[in-house]
Amino acid sequence: MADHYKVAKEIAAWKENIVEHWDEIEVVYKSENLQNLNVGDKVQIQVELDTHGLNDKGIGVELVAIRTSTHNNDKLYEVEPLKLVKSEGSHLFFENTYQLDYAGGMKFGLRMYPQNELLPHRMDFCYVRWI
Numbered sequence: 001m002a003d004h005y006k007v008a009k010e011i012a013a014w015k016e017n018i019v020e021h022w023d024e025i026e027v028v029y030k031s032e033n034l035q036n037l038n039v040g041d042k043v044q045i046q047v048e049l050d051t052h053g054l055n056d057k058g059i060g061v062e063l064v065a066i067r068t069s070t071h072n073n074d075k076l077y078e079v080e081p082l083k084l085v086k087s088e089g090s091h092l093f094f095e096n097t098y099q100l101d102y103a104g105g106m107k108f109g110l111r112m113y114p115q116n117e118l119l120p121h122r123m124d125f126c127y128v129r130w131i
Contacts, residue, residue: 026049113127
């Protein structure tokens with residue numbers, strides 16, 4: 001209730017801005033080196049996004065690793081966030097080094113999501129896009 005609900009109004013305005021511009025976000029570049037990995041291999045993962053009209057650094061990107069099985073019983077193995085390493089205008093640059101430490105079938109995906117420290121929980125605003 002502080003300052004006539006100032007924080008609630010800020011987060012509502014931020015959400016409206018994300019909703020309005022979410023579909024304009026363009027993947028300019030993403031690493032394609034997540035195939036044929038062996039245990040112990042390290043790969044540099046990079047993603048460049050152009051947020052266009054959004055003009056907000058409140059976007060996160062993460063690597064999702066899935067263990068596969070012969071019985072179609074895939075299981076989430078781990079989720080590794082990529083770090084925002086640079087921003088130039090509306091372009092955001094993310095990267096991380098990933099080391100495979102599991103011997104077996106794996107699937108990998110990259111996804112982006114809105115992030116804001118004012119959200120009580122990440123799923124409070126459940127937008128996501130697989131890239």
